[in-house]
Amino acid sequence: MAIIDSTNAALKRIPVLPLYFVALTPVVWLFYRAFDGALGADPMRVLEHEFGLWSLRFMLAALAVTPLRKYAGLNLIRFRRMLGLSAFYFAIIHLSVYLLLDRQLSWGEIGADLYKRPYIIFGMSAFLLLIPLALTSTDRAVRKLGALTWRKIHRLAYPAAVLMILHYLWLVKSWTTEPLTYAFLTAVILGLRLLDFKRRGNSANKEKPAAIGRPEML
Template structure:
């Protein structure tokens, strides 16, 4: 397979570069927030930005396979980092919600959780993403074997609840959420057609080699 990925000897350092670049927007926003540079409603802005970067990295993580299938570019070496960066963003997003947004008032947090579908969906996403982050090490992959693959299929429902959480938290459907709905639809829709696509490709290859 043609690969545009870096030679192996640069790969591990490039992963660390990805972590650094990936977390930079969140760190920069935190810096802006501390120095009063995040506009009139800094808490809301920061909270939303962390959520949005979670969604972006989830999308990027789920784009690795279609990019490999369709364009022959193999970025699998970066997928764990993409997923973990999404996880770090969602942890920060959740922490800001608990502290700066809800000020640790648990009655209001519990009220939100029991009454608001978009909060439930967000929480469900966090709950599902946590075991994926915890099993993202080599030991778990080896230990879980094929069950690891099954477990990590949770990435699909996670992306689904993430986009619903995002859209439902808005006052109305505007261009930005519409864009992410389109991206998520393509990424998840691809999974539905992928088995057929792969099947056709395999039979074509088999025919060619005959």
């Protein structure tokens, strides 16, 4: 398709490095609005919620890269690391707001949250899963680990996304459009991957194992 091809060609010309900074503009914007008194009666809650949502958005965007290429021919692979790392950065900021501004470092309450509250357990587990992904996000790590091991490790992104969406759903008081939309998107993106794995698994049983470690798959 001509549109897809020209889009892919245009995307190739976009430098990735500046996008790391562009991705973090919501942080500046939200903190600016918070100090400006523009976030309403409960600015902490808005910050906490928004940073969490941004983390989820970037996570879903990173996970959408492969299905978008497979089903739409859109090549966003150059941006995937940037998207995934942005999800991690927002998770750090989200967690910091929770610890510093929400719970205000009262470790008793944080401790109780950690073993009593499923949504906190889901969120914290998701964060822990993101750490090895962020640490092995460099080109060097890929070379050192080998493509196969690296890819295995980075499958942690799937349970991390599931935990993130559970963290969100477990928190809401009633079913509204927003959480349900994110849940639906997560289900579609992960559902497509599951389909891929199944298909690949089946064909591998029948035929020769598929070639692995094609560098552009990383």
